[in-house]
Amino acid sequence: xxxxxxxxxxxxxxxxxxxxxxxxxxxxxxxxxxxxxxxxxxxxxxxxxxxxxxxxxxxxxxxxxxxxxxxxxxxxxxxxxxxxxxxxxxxxxxxxxxxxxxxxxxxxxxxxxxxxxxxxxxx
Numbered sequence: 001x002x003x004x005x006x007x008x009x010x011x012x013x014x015x016x017x018x019x020x021x022x023x024x025x026x027x028x029x030x031x032x033x034x035x036x037x038x039x040x041x042x043x044x045x046x047x048x049x050x051x052x053x054x055x056x057x058x059x060x061x062x063x064x065x066x067x068x069x070x071x072x073x074x075x076x077x078x079x080x081x082x083x084x085x086x087x088x089x090x091x092x093x094x095x096x097x098x099x100x101x102x103x104x105x106x107x108x109x110x111x112x113x114x115x116x117x118x119x120x121x122x123x
Contacts, residue, residue, distance in 0.1 A: 058112025065105040068098050079106060 007023035009030050021030035024042035031042035052060065065079055072084040072095075083102060086095040 056112065058109045061105040061109040061112065065102050065109065068102045068105070072098065079109075 007028075009021040009023055010018040011021065011030075013019050021032060022034050022040075023029070024031050024034065024045055025039075026041050026045045029042060029044070034040035034042060035046050035048060055063075062079065066077055069079070069084055072090075073087055074081075074084045083099060086092065
């Protein structure tokens with residue numbers, strides 16, 4: 001059985017102090033988290049993916065649109081309601097950019113959902 005020793009690295013942060021890292025026993029890259037039970041490895045060496053990497057594009061669009069609405073102070077998780085009003089200290093240019101982004105994301109979500117339904121019905 002191969003036994004690894006964990007190397008601990010540290011890098012300076014912007015406003016003083018240090019951030020600690022582990023060195024992956026296999027690739028020696030710095031990693032904040034090592035995964036495994038008997039043998040520890042970084043995310044890349046284990047071949048792990050983030051949940052968003054396997055997410056369908058229309059679900060990603062929905063998640064982003066909800067994030068925009070939450071940023072503007074919307075309390076519910078519904079995309080079919082009216083777009084939230086501009087918060088008091090937000091610039092109009094920012095608000096209009098977010099509004100345009102929300103519209104594009106909602107359209108992308110609808111087109112992706114419709115495409116998924118077409119594939120489902122064509123079977």
